[in-house]
Amino acid sequence: MSNIDDNPSQEPTERSRRGFLRTAALAGAGAATVGVGGTVVGGTPAFAADSAKSGRTGTWRPDQTALQFTLAVMPDTQFLYWGSQDSVNRTPQEESFRYIIDNSGTATDNIVFMAHLGDLTQDADPSSFQQVDKAFAVLDSHGAAYSVLAGNHDVTGDDSRGDTSYLQTMGPHRFKRAKTFAGADPTGYNTAHIFQAAGRSWLVLALDWRTTDQGFAWANDVIKAHPKMPVILTSHDIVASPYDDNVFPYESGDPEDNAVLSGYGQTVWDKLINDNDQIFLTLNGHYWPPGRTTRKNAAGHDVAMHITNYQNRYFGGGGMIRLYHFDLARNTIDVETINPWILAQDPESRNELAAEHARITGPVDNFSIPIDFEKRFAGFIPVPVRPARPAARELVKGTLAYWRFDGQGAAGTSLSAGQTIHDLSGKGNDLTVVTVPGAASDALTWSADHHPDQPGHASLKFVGGRNPVHGSYLSTGPKAPLNSETFTSGYTIETFVMLPLDWDSGKNGNASILSRRGSAGAAGKHGKNTDPNEPLAQFAITNNGREAQFNHYPLNDTYPTTNWGHGMVELKWWHLAVVNDGRLTKLYVEGAPVVDNPNRLSVGLTSLGLPWLVGGHEYAGAVDVVFHGNVGDIRIVNRPLSMDEFLTAK
Template identity: 80%
Template structure:
């Protein structure tokens, strides 16, 4: 593309954005490099090493993988002007191939965004052909598409040097090639990553109605696949390279649909919920935006193009690192050709562009993949498991809430929650005077791996103390148990958005009544008024904490760590093996798990509380949040015996 040669002098309310929208974002052109000019400067730094290429071995099951994206490389291929340099692109190809087998990258596919050449000349495409032979010879998976410098007109144009070189026939041996339309200019590719198939559509610079119909049919033929749409022209950036901060002050939404991009949106994107990401080149500088489709879901739309940078961008690549565990796509932009050069040989400009770190070049996209894809790939719901399956040897108490009533039903004072272990450790609802009647209610919400598909929602707090909680009876066997041979305590918890550190912090999910002072405890970190055992959420960072007084010492052992975000279910497990105590959050041990000897739990024979905390003999705060299945076992368990076990 060629940026406009004159600045807009329209009023600020519509200047750049209005001007570019009215001119189809200025169109890509040939004026960026003068006719006859060479982009090869002949300096020592222009020569990249070519002495290594590994094997194409991506891991199709790993939950972290990378999609490599290569935008406009046109200035490397101007054969009609005797200006050709394959070295930068071939170095990027080597990087892509080498990093397919690297666990930190796991590059599974590369998408080129068009404008492979500057002049569409057969001589240029002959050189492009040789460069892509490197990818073909290693079996690398990739797609290409035609940009406006590769072809003229729309996809009905017929035979061209582009089609002869990069058409469907090139992919006949590719395992990821899924077909093309009748013109050959629109292609489909399916790659495996994270244990599933992903569909990538590579559409022509100007797709006609039959091309869009074909693309819609391909999506319908693969109804469970997430779709990435690539084309040369979809969104553009209505600002100049030298404008910073971005005009809207929001670099995450500083791209707009071009006139043709609006057509692509209307004909293909908006009504296909499977399309979650679109990528295009053509315009510069880079930019991105997010639009909501007809289903109300986000579509991330990105422009990446560096042809106006040093050496025509030097075949720079954008790496989209998908992480299905962290529910994030991390994006970075690098130049492998420059990175492969010895640092001491790089010019200052080259060193500056080895990695691009601006907010539209290096960023992260939070995305809950399961939720985003749920309309076409329903998330399987793990069925509830009978309580008897969870009554493993040593179970002293098991409380769940399936049979207590319909969601939203309040549990009022005196209501009993039975101990399903039948050990006599039933819970009874206790209500702080003046508390609303619906301070403790049943909910159908639950952790996805929780055996019971129900929970209790506590609407408690302090200042003043209010809410309802549950307590074991005065003579319940659990009250006297000191767990000399070890124990495991498990529960599920979710915090609401209105959780407040001052009003709700240090409120216990589960605690044991009886103060440390009354039990004769003293020494470092001892608070004589605190309970003998408490599993709570700290007021500092919403961290899970297990603070307890063991039988072998006079002062407490405290395990804690891991801030717990709201509106997410967490599984907490405390495991003591008779010697050491460890706290686990979602199966991972927290950082603060002391190595001091910690035997059993001191008892004064007082009740256990679910959802309340005692201080100086009185309830000082009631829990605020939702609690699911809770189990206490008189021995240490490993992960395969947790309530979350498959």
């Protein structure tokens, strides 16, 4: 992988080209102006767009417990602050700051922190930093949480340079009242910040654009001092785009892998990132166009590395921000790029360039990152294993049957025909293994796999199917009390299921986890959706999308009620529950009701006094398919349970 030079073509130092880009931006804005005049330090150009503001700024109020939150990222804003050239315009950046504050705590954004990526100014002039100071006062006055760092246009040399206008304006003293400020190194150019989100602490390291060995040592010490915090590393220069300004990366390659470590970025990787597994995301500006790549660290885990910079776009980027929407429920980070300054303008007043840049929607600007947060952070935040719970604790009032599979056989060993699994409720509904003639020796085995919230830390692994029917299943005895139970006062049926990768809809679809023998026709059932050959009750996985389905014939009707929905991916454990309150039946997947829960009177379960099957499905009086997958604890209760009584309850 090639490296980019420290003075890349993407960020030239010649002012003539800088001036050209800036002039082009101003020309775009000028198309919407009346009487464009000169500017003065601290003033704003006489652009009509500048008069559009969002009005009164709201309150900083992020929700620190919600599983969805947003990190706002602001890249190089240098073209807004060129005081030595009498060219300053705080308006775009201040509008972005107002947006960040106003959208903290909102359900859609919940912005909890803002990270600036450096190059706050074009010239590092004290007059430029005076204006930067006034812009950031918008954040300070509302208690907003943020970090800043120095870019090459703010300073020269490395972090041992001593005092500068940047340090005087944006140094550690600025954060003395900030609740998120966690400290700075002795130079003041490297800072640490801790914000709260999704019920945990997150560490942001904001490093100088050129960090010395002492700076890296300090950063390593900060990470070691906070060993259970995920770390977001920000600096001005880490990865770069290998493409020219005029060629967008998604036109030349994979938009998910179109950045490379710069020469300095390789140093950052070697001295800080590679050996610190807590660093899962790095953000930098400096180069353009935007891009991203993913590298494996020493622990073998992904580190997402992103460059975001829009200084070559309309109005020098116009204070554009990148929003990283973390969703710990979906295990995803959704990324979007917006310009609040333009969005605050009347759409009718926007010039063509502004309209194009209100939202940037290319694949390098608007994308999603799948990340299993629990798994990615497990190396430094071990996932607590919920201990097994004794069976007696799960025998709630009304329990008629409770089957679990721990402590009865070594994982991987087979169950043989006629082997008994006892009903732990004490009601006498024991199960017996039934083997289809010709079944493989491993058709039914003990397994240590289990749902993380399952009381019993074991399951049964069924290797079954149809055409021809094969496998082993279990059955209650001919005189088991459960066989004649009709559940007129309601019921709850719970189980845990995991489907294997080789699950096939043709071979394994509509196989039952649990079913009641006896055909609908034999029970006198008829009417719409009635199949006279199907069993009276079946808790199955459909062949259409691997969805859980509970199909049953109630006492009060001649045709069935069917609850079903939610596709279940393979190799993931699922808790399934059917609850009937004496009138209506609801199916829950992982505690969430499915969409197809009919509002139909459904009283009890019809019975012909025949056995229940675990892993077997009967059709026309004979077992026609055996389940394929793992089945964990099963509990049947003769009353409706609330979710806080489920087997998954804490």
